[in-house]
Structure formats: structure tokens, C-alpha cells
Amino acid sequence: MGSNFQPLPGFRDFAPRQRQLSRYLFEAWTRVARRYGFSEYEAPLLESAELYLKKSGGELSEQLFRFEDKGGRDVVLRPELTASLARITAAQQRDYPKPLKWFEIGRCFRYEKPQRGRSREFYQFNADILGESSPSADAELIALSIDVMRELGFSEGEFCVRLSDREAWLEFCRGNGISDTQLDAFLQVVDKIERDPEEKLRERLKPFSVELETVLSFIQDADGECSANLSAVLSDLAIRGLDRFAAIDLSIVRGLAYYTGVVFEVFDAGKTLRSVAGGGRYDSLVSIVTDDSIDLPATGYAMGDCVIMELLNETAGPLAQYQAWLQRQSTCDAYVVIADESKRAEAVKLVNTLRESGLGADYPLAPLRINKQFKAADQTLARFAFVVGSEFPALTLRNLNSRTEESISPDSDPIELLRTRLDQPDGPLIA
Amino acid sequence: MGSNFQPLPGFRDFAPRQRQLSRYLFEAWTRVARRYGFSEYEAPLLESAELYLKKSGGELSEQLFRFEDKGGRDVVLRPELTASLARITAAQQRDYPKPLKWFEIGRCFRYEKPQRGRSREFYQFNADILGESSPSADAELIALSIDVMRELGFSEGEFCVRLSDREAWLEFCRGNGISDTQLDAFLQVVDKIERDPEEKLRERLKPFSVELETVLSFIQDADGECSANLSAVLSDLAIRGLDRFAAIDLSIVRGLAYYTGVVFEVFDAGKTLRSVAGGGRYDSLVSIVTDDSIDLPATGYAMGDCVIMELLNETAGPLAQYQAWLQRQSTCDAYVVIADESKRAEAVKLVNTLRESGLGADYPLAPLRINKQFKAADQTLARFAFVVGSEFPALTLRNLNSRTEESISPDSDPIELLRTRLDQPDGPLIA
Numbered sequence: 001m002g003s004n005f006q007p008l009p010g011f012r013d014f015a016p017r018q019r020q021l022s023r024y025l026f027e028a029w030t031r032v033a034r035r036y037g038f039s040e041y042e043a044p045l046l047e048s049a050e051l052y053l054k055k056s057g058g059e060l061s062e063q064l065f066r067f068e069d070k071g072g073r074d075v076v077l078r079p080e081l082t083a084s085l086a087r088i089t090a091a092q093q094r095d096y097p098k099p100l101k102w103f104e105i106g107r108c109f110r111y112e113k114p115q116r117g118r119s120r121e122f123y124q125f126n127a128d129i130l131g132e133s134s135p136s137a138d139a140e141l142i143a144l145s146i147d148v149m150r151e152l153g154f155s156e157g158e159f160c161v162r163l164s165d166r167e168a169w170l171e172f173c174r175g176n177g178i179s180d181t182q183l184d185a186f187l188q189v190v191d192k193i194e195r196d197p198e199e200k201l202r203e204r205l206k207p208f209s210v211e212l213e214t215v216l217s218f219i220q221d222a223d224g225e226c227s228a229n230l231s232a233v234l235s236d237l238a239i240r241g242l243d244r245f246a247a248i249d250l251s252i253v254r255g256l257a258y259y260t261g262v263v264f265e266v267f268d269a270g271k272t273l274r275s276v277a278g279g280g281r282y283d284s285l286v287s288i289v290t291d292d293s294i295d296l297p298a299t300g301y302a303m304g305d306c307v308i309m310e311l312l313n314e315t316a317g318p319l320a321q322y323q324a325w326l327q328r329q330s331t332c333d334a335y336v337v338i339a340d341e342s343k344r345a346e347a348v349k350l351v352n353t354l355r356e357s358g359l360g361a362d363y364p365l366a367p368l369r370i371n372k373q374f375k376a377a378d379q380t381l382a383r384f385a386f387v388v389g390s391e392f393p394a395l396t397l398r399n400l401n402s403r404t405e406e407s408i409s410p411d412s413d414p415i416e417l418l419r420t421r422l423d424q425p426d427g428p429l430i431a
Numbered sequence: 432m433g434s435n436f437q438p439l440p441g442f443r444d445f446a447p448r449q450r451q452l453s454r455y456l457f458e459a460w461t462r463v464a465r466r467y468g469f470s471e472y473e474a475p476l477l478e479s480a481e482l483y484l485k486k487s488g489g490e491l492s493e494q495l496f497r498f499e500d501k502g503g504r505d506v507v508l509r510p511e512l513t514a515s516l517a518r519i520t521a522a523q524q525r526d527y528p529k530p531l532k533w534f535e536i537g538r539c540f541r542y543e544k545p546q547r548g549r550s551r552e553f554y555q556f557n558a559d560i561l562g563e564s565s566p567s568a569d570a571e572l573i574a575l576s577i578d579v580m581r582e583l584g585f586s587e588g589e590f591c592v593r594l595s596d597r598e599a600w601l602e603f604c605r606g607n608g609i610s611d612t613q614l615d616a617f618l619q620v621v622d623k624i625e626r627d628p629e630e631k632l633r634e635r636l637k638p639f640s641v642e643l644e645t646v647l648s649f650i651q652d653a654d655g656e657c658s659a660n661l662s663a664v665l666s667d668l669a670i671r672g673l674d675r676f677a678a679i680d681l682s683i684v685r686g687l688a689y690y691t692g693v694v695f696e697v698f699d700a701g702k703t704l705r706s707v708a709g710g711g712r713y714d715s716l717v718s719i720v721t722d723d724s725i726d727l728p729a730t731g732y733a734m735g736d737c738v739i740m741e742l743l744n745e746t747a748g749p750l751a752q753y754q755a756w757l758q759r760q761s762t763c764d765a766y767v768v769i770a771d772e773s774k775r776a777e778a779v780k781l782v783n784t785l786r787e788s789g790l791g792a793d794y795p796l797a798p799l800r801i802n803k804q805f806k807a808a809d810q811t812l813a814r815f816a817f818v819v820g821s822e823f824p825a826l827t828l829r830n831l832n833s834r835t836e837e838s839i840s841p842d843s844d845p846i847e848l849l850r851t852r853l854d855q856p857d858g859p860l861i862a
Contacts, residue, residue, distance in 0.1 A: 005521045005720075006522065007474075007475045007518075008475065008478065008506065009502070011477060013472075013474060013475065013519045014474075015472050015519060015523045015526070016470035016471060016527070016533060017526075019470075019473050034762035034791055035762070035786050035791045036791075036793075037762070037763055037791065037792070037793030039447035041446050041450050042453065043444060043445075044438045044439065044442040044443065045476065045538060046439060046508075046540070046552065047439065048439060065477070065501075067496075067499070068498070069439075069542065070542045071440070073439065087436045088436070088444045092444070092446045097806075097810055099796060102447060111500065111502075121475055121476065121477065132796045132797060134796055136779075137796050236779065239780050240779060240783040241780075241783065242783070290436065331465035348567075348670045348671060349671065351671075352574070352670075355578065358466070360468065361466070361467075361468070362467075362468030365563045365565055365567040365568050365571060366563060366567060375528075379528055380468065
């Protein structure tokens with residue numbers, strides 16, 4: 001059973017158990033973004049195809065969910081957010097003080113071969129700074145990218161941010177007879193320099209008349225002095241005590257054509273070396289999207305939900321932190337057990353009073369054996385149950401962890417008693 | 432300017448200022464759902480067209496964003512959630528205790544004429560109970576629908592839940608010679624009974640050989656006794672003290688074909704009488720979606736974001752409550768003002784320490800005149816600013832509401848001082 005009721009290939013269903021991890025991740029993303037002073041925005045999921053074709057180029061334009069709507073418009077499900085952000089900031093930037101520090105958590109769509117860590121519909125957390133060209137903006141985003149990992153429980157040595165600068169490559173090209181118009185094509189080769197076999201790399205470098213050794217030694221010799229921007233970013237990170245999480249690596253160039261300056265990727269430090277997040281400066285994008293009518297220097301960061309969820313599940317510290325969080329996720333402050341069905345009205349009334357007091361409450365919607373009710377109460381992770389019966393005492397409060405019970409006299413307030421008991425610790429929750 | 436940078440017709444951009452209201456709404460939805468013991472799930476936005484054509488029928492199938500994906504699949508952007516929920520619960524229901532109480536907040540898409548209170552991409556809050564056929568489940572959802580309105584600040588008299596029962600109409604049809612197979616078509620006429628002119632209604636009723644007067648008097652004579660299910664729901668609501676928000680109204684039949692029993696709609700009580708939410712029982716849907724392999728009685732509720740946002744903006748109490756919430760939305764605990772650029776490193780270090788302590792902090796990424804920095808601090812709604820300078824005192828803490836300042840000695844901990852001051856009230860925030 002079940003195979004008939006699957007989502008489309010590469011799409012995911014999040015039943016409540018799977019959804020918990022998403023929520024944990026989204027809450028961590030939101031906490032860090034807000035702590036850094038970013039405001040939340042939200043862009044449409046559907047955009048004119050022109051907007052994304054104009055800009056992303058390359059691989060992405062092959063992976064679009066693209067169609068004609070009922071009105072004959074050529075539209076796409078967004079494959080990422082940056083072009084939408086450029087469009088929205090172009091329209092609204094006058095209404096906001098600069099720099100804009102905006103973030104979004106939303107879905108994106110790419111028609112790729114579904115595989116581990118990659119799905120056709122995924123969440124992406126984006127944080128962008130627009131209207132500030134100083135390297136301090138790049139450093140601010142890179143610091144944020146580090147703190148997202150730390151917020152999720154990753155420690156020094158478990159991840160690394162690799163920094164690079166497309167301007168350094170522009171200089172390299174100029175010094176090696178590669179024209180500015182060839183830069184993008186050349187960087188596509190550099191982008192694969194760690195993955196392609198040597199022969200293939202030599203072949204692909206031929207049009208640029210540059211030796212593989214020259215490229216490799218440029219990468220190997222890079223240090224903090226290789227570009228003024230990278231130096232400034234590293235000093236800023238050092239002031240924050242965050243430089244220990246970062247390293248220069250010029251082999252990072254990012255796939256998309258719109259990057260212009262400092263770029264970076266966050267990698268897990270295990271042998272798999274997966275990229276879990278990335279970003280960089282895209283000073284020309286708003287100009288491109290607005291046909292040069294608005295110029296807004298910008299730098300951005302994005303993390304998808306697929307790779308980080310995998311990594312979290314495989315890394316002891318972050319996984320333990322998530323599991324501890326899970327144990328605190330009961331939203332049921334009290335489960336109301338109906339020990340005698342003739343008292344259902346009293347029980348429903350109590351449930352309603354609990355909820356009106358802002359407390360979470362649940363109860364059996366239909367008659368249920370009492371042991372099944374206590375099982376249901378445990379499944380909600382509730383710490384307490386009220387037991388409503390007809391015999392004396394008519395109402396008791398049971399601590400579901402310590403398995404102790406106290407009777408409630410008819411003239412006392414059960415809500416007040418519960419609040420008092422909720423404020424008292426009773427040891428760790430039962431798993 | 433701006434018209435070139437608009438979203439697609441009927442789509443909305445939520446820049447941070449617009450996004451605040453969405454977040455306020457989503458938080459209220461989530462609070463109420465969790466207080467009622469619902470767990471969050473999430474379905475894909477793209478589904479096979481068959482799933483939604485199979486089920487929604489009628490108007491909705493004319494409004495689909497439907498296309499063929501790169502793999503030749505006939506797919507749709509979901510116009511609502513219920514068919515996806517039926518699919519997912521069919522696949523996963525064995526892993527969860529019954530009844531399932533699940534909620535989702537997510538986007539839906541309908542290609543309709545964009546107008547006030549209606550857009551092509553909208554948010555919908557869904558709460559559903561599956562696996563329980565008792566009217567107590569209907570009452571639980573109707574109570575939730577009432578508490579969503581109250582949570583948003585709507586009072587008695589400002590909204591009303593109208594209850595109806597499709598089974599009562601089934602009885603009516605049987606008593607008036609209308610066959611069961613005609614029920615859906617007949618209910619389409621009833622659905623428009625308040626809007627269509629009399630002559631049109633008489634014309635549309637002809638195929639059913641029933642007089643308009645017979646239908647109208649059936650609606651007018653309805654009371655709590657008209658159906659056992661409605662009686663049970665009303666008693667349950669009365670126990671909760673919530674019956675004052677509800678009334679029987681058999682003219683409510685809901686547009687979609689899959690409803691089977693108790694149905695309801697939430698209306699604003701103003702003269703506009705807009706439906707802001709609705710729901711009802713759909714006991715056969717899981718059977719239909721699973722070709723009779725799984726039978727799961729169900730009842731659901733949904734509220735879109737468009738009409739309720741309009742209503743909230745027009746209603747004094749709820750609007751005041753939202754505005755008060757807005758004033759508490761600063762995520763910046765302290766803005767760090769750099770009074771002397773030579774002290775930027777110290778300032779950045781302080782910002783980082785604040786953030787590592789879990790506090791929200793912001794600062795100027797590039798040199799900025801000091802009055803502009805204080806303006807930026809005010810725009811974050813921060814209550815406090817640290818001022819970093821080179822003269823004595825090198826560090827001061829300024830209360831931005833009371834405009835008072837205190838100097839911080841080099842041997843004291845600025846974070847501890849800030850925490851103490853944050854815990855002390857200093858009157859209402861400045862708007």
C-alpha cells in the first residue's frame with residue numbers, strides 16, 4: 001500500500017513527524033536572521049519566465065518548471081529567489097532606508113534528477129543585503145552563514161566557509177590574455193576543477209590558452225592578500241572571532257552568471273564535502289533586471305533544506321540538539337480524560353476553559369477506554385491530564401511523568417492549579 | 432516607476448511592511464490550531480492533475496494552473512489542499528493514532544479574475560479531523576473556527592458561523608421527488624439562492640419540479656431540530672458557551688461536490704456579508720481518492736488570507752490589536768551607534784557579542800553621520816542603543832524611548848547591563 005498515493009517524483013510529503021524537522025530548521029533560520037537585523041519579505045512563487053531567463057542563465061534555465069498560463073503568459077515556478085528579490089526591491093526600495101536587510105524562507109522548484117539531497121521542490125532560506133557595496137556587508141552575511149550552522153549545533157571543525165572573489169579571477173584573466181567576455185565560460189571550467197579529471201580540464205582550458213598548472217597555482221598561492229575585498233572580509237570576521245570558521249579557496253566561483261565579487265560556500269567538513277549553503281555579491285543584477293534604471297549593489301546568501309537536513313541527521317551534536325527540542329514540542333498542556341461518559345459535558349467545558357485561558361488542551365472526541373485515553377495523552381507529550389469522573393473525587397490532576405495524582409476540590413480553580421504545576425519542574429520528560 | 436517591476440496579474444509581493452500582517456495572521460492561526468491539539472503537516476504545491484480533477488469538480492477545475500511538466504506529466508498547482516491531504520493520510524494514516532488532527536498553512540493557486548479579496552496566489556489555513564465520524568468532531572472544528580476569529584480580536588456580533596447539513600437536503604430531496612443523483616445539481620441552485628434574482632431561481636429549479644416557495648420555507652423553518660447532527664453540534668457548542676456565535680442557515684451548502692454532512696461558513700456580520708472561512712464533512716473523499724481501498728470519515732475547515740486581511744483592516748478592535756502587536760515587533764534589542772569611525776572594530780565586536788548572547792543587534796555597515804545612525808536605530812524599533820566613541824565615556828547605553836543615557840565603565844559587562852534594562856519597563860514605545 002502507499003505507492004498509489006505518492007507525491008510526484010522528486011516531491012515530498014511532510015506528515016507531522018517529518019514536518020517537525022522543517023519547523024525546527026525554519027525557526028533556527030528565522031532566529032538568526034532576526035538577530036542580525038533582517039526583515040522578512042515574501043515573493044510570489046510564479047513569475048514571468050523572462051525575469052528568470054534574463055538573469056540566472058546556464059544550468060538553471062534548463063531546469064525550469066515553465067508553462068503558458070490561461071492568459072497566454074510565459075511563466076515559471078521560481079528556481080530560486082534572487083531575480084524576484086531584484087524585481088521587488090527595484091519597485092519598492094524608495095520606501096525603505098538603506099541598506100535593505102531582507103530574508104525569506106520559501107519554496108523553489110527545479111526540474112532535476114531527484115537524488116539524495118536534491119528534490120524538485122525544496123525550501124530555500126535567503127538573506128540579502130542591498131544598497132551597500134562595502135565588504136562589511138559581505139562579512140555580515142558570511143558571519144550570518146556561520147551562525148546559522150552554529151545555531152543548528154554544528155561546531156568548529158564540522159563545517160567551513162570557503163571564500164573567493166570573482167574580481168581576483170577577473171584580474172587573473174586580464175593577466176593571462178583571457179578577455180572579459182570569456183570570463184563566464186572560463187569560470188565554468190574553474191567551477192569543476194575539483195571534480196573533472198585532469199585530461200578533461202586540459203581540454204576545456206584550451207580555448208583560453210592557459211595552462212592547468214597556471215590556474216592551479218593561482219588557486220594554491222591565494223591567501224588573505226590576494227584581493228583587497230577578501231582581506232577586508234577576513235579582518236572583519238577576525239574582529240568577530242569568526243575567522244576560524246573561514247578559509248580562502250579561489251576554486252569557489254559559484255555557478256550562476258550574475259555574481260560579481262566576493263563569493264562563498266559553506267561546506268561540511270566530513271569526507272563528503274557537500275556544499276550546504278552559498279552566496280556572494282551580485283552588484284549588477286538590479287541594473288540588469290531594471291534595464292539600467294536602478295543601480296543597487298547587493299550581496300546574498302541562500303541555504304536549501306535538503307542537504308542540511310541530511311547533514312543534521314548524520315552529525316551527533318546537531319542531532320542531539322534537535323531531539324532535545326523535539327521533546328519540548330508538546331503543545332498540549334493538559335489532556336482531559338473522560339473517566340465516565342455521563343460527565344462528557346463537564347469535560348468539554350473544561351477543555352474549552354483551558355483553551356480560553358491560552359492553554360493547549362485535547363480530549364477524546366468519542367467514547368474511548370480509559371487506558372487508551374492515557375495512551376493518547378502520552379502521545380501528545382502532555383505533562384498533565386485532568387481526569388473527569390462521576391465518583392469522588394470528581395476531578396483529579398495527574399502528572400503523567402511522575403504518575404502522581406491530586407484531587408481537585410469543587411471550590412478550587414483547576415486552571416490556576418494547572419498553571420502552578422506547569423511552572424514546577426518535574427524532571428525530564430518521558431521519551 | 433514601478434509598473435515594469437510588478438508581479439504577474441493577481442499575484443502579490445510582500446515587502447517587509449506587507450509581510451508583517453501575514454506573519455501576524457499565520458501566528459494567530461498556528462496558536463489556535465496548536466491549542467486545539469492539531470499537528471502541522473505540509474503537502475506539495477504541485478500535484479498530478481488527476482488528483483484534483485477526480486475530486487474538486489465544478490468551478491475549481493476551470494480555475495486550475497495546469498500544465499505538462501518536462502517528464503510529460505499532467506500536473507496542477509493545487510487550488511486547495513483537501514485532495515492532497517486525502518492522498519497523504521491514505522498513505523500514512525497507519526502510522527498515526529486516530530483521529531488525525533492536522534493543520535497546514537500554505538499557498539494555493541486559482542486562475543480567477545483578480546479582484547478585491549481574491550488573488551490568484553493566496554494562503555490558506557486548513558485544519559482537518561480524519562478518522563472520527565461523530566458530530567463532536569464537527570463541533571471541535573466549528574469551535575476552532577470561532578476561536579480563530581476571537582484570537583484576531585473579533586467580538587460577538589462582528590461575525591457569525593452559519594451551520595447547515597447536506598443530509599437535511601438529501602432528506603428534502605427524497606421527500607420532494609428529487610433523485611439522489613440530482614442532489615449536486617440541485618444544491619448548486621440552493622448555493623445561489625441569496626444572490627440570484629427570483630425569476631432566475633424559478634427557471635433553474637424547473638428541472639427539479641419543486642417550487643421556489645417550498646425550498647425557501649424549508650430554509651426558513653429550519654431550527655436546531657431539523658437534523659440530528661446539527662442538534663448535536665449545537666449542544667456541543669452550547670456546552671462550550673460558543674453557541675452565541677453560531678446559527679442554523681440551510682442556504683449554506685458549499686460549492687464543492689465532496690461535502691457530505693454538516694457544512695458551515697464564517698461570515699462577517701457587517702452589511703457586506705462576506706464569507707471569510709468555511710468547511711464541512713467530507714466522509715467519502717478518502718474513499719474516492721483511494722478507489723475505495725481506504726475509508727476515513729473526515730471534516731475540515733479552511734480560511735484564506737485575502738478576505739480576513741481586508742476585514743481586519745476595516746474593523747476597529749482587530750485593527751487596534753494588530754497595531755499594538757506591530758509595536759512589539761522589534762527584533763533589535765540594541766542598535767550599536769559608532770560615534771567615532773576609529774572605534775568600528777570595537778563596535779563590530781560588541782555587535783557580535785550581543786548576537787552570541789542571543790540578542791538582536793544591528794549597526795551601520797558603512798560610515799554614517801551620527802544623527803542618521805540614531806534615525807536608523809529608531810527605524811528598527813530598538814529600545815536601546817550602545818554608543819561607541821573614543822572620548823570618555825567610551826561606551827554609553829542610551830534608552831531611545833526616555834532619551835536617557837548612562838555610561839558604562841570599562842570593567843562592567845555591557846550585555847548584563849542591557850539585559851537588566853530590557854527587563855525594566857519604560858512606558859509605551861514611541862510610534
